[in-house]
């Protein structure tokens with residue numbers, strides 16, 4: 316696709332983020348429901364989307380990142396937002412987001428405020444990632460509700476169960492290790 320200048324919005328601008336890299340920040344108070352910035356990109360069919368998704372996945376396996384910019388528009392079309400001029404791609408994930416991605420009747424995607432947002436607040440939405448690779452996507456959103464990983468909210472109950480089980484297993488392993496060390500110490504004293 317041709318190069319274009321990065322998209323802009325009267326409501327938000329790019330700044331360094333404490334969550335990760337760069338993010339989008341409110342330039343003024345934004346009322347709930349406001350369309351803030353369009354998530355631009357190339358409309359592609361499902362076959363092309365699968366191909367690009369697989370390429371991005373392979374890249375992420377090598378780099379450890381997860382730069383996912385593919386959005387489902389409907390049963391036929393997706394949108395690839397992986398272009399420098401799509402400024403909205405810089406919005407970070409949050410477990411307690413102040414925005415969501417809304418698709419309008421023309422299949423255009425808009426970052427929309429789900430609550431009143433104060434000037435200078437960082438904008439965020441829930442990336443809605445699946446649970447399979449959760450450990451590869453630790454979340455640093457810093458919200459009180461943070462679940463610890465970038466995962467769609469529908470998977471949170473399952474994620475809580477998995478994390479609890481994993482923690483219990485680690486604790487059992489640590490307790491066994493401590494018991495082993497104690498036994499070794501006792502033997503040393505004895506001889």
Ligand SMILES: C[S@@+](CC[C@H](N)C(=O)[O-])C[C@H]1O[C@@H](n2cnc3c(N)ncnc32)[C@H](O)[C@@H]1O
Pocket residue numbers: 332334335336337338380381382383404405406407408409453454455456465
């Ligand atoms: C689409 S980019 C967002 C823009 C990114 N901050 C940048 O500067 O390129 C998505 C990537 O940002 C990072 N990211 C976004 N939200 C995050 C969060 N809550 N915690 C940790 N990393 C996050 C992850 O590496 C994710 O794969």
Ligand SMILES: [Zn+2]
Pocket residue numbers: 409410411454455456457458460461462463464
């Ligand atoms: Zn979080």
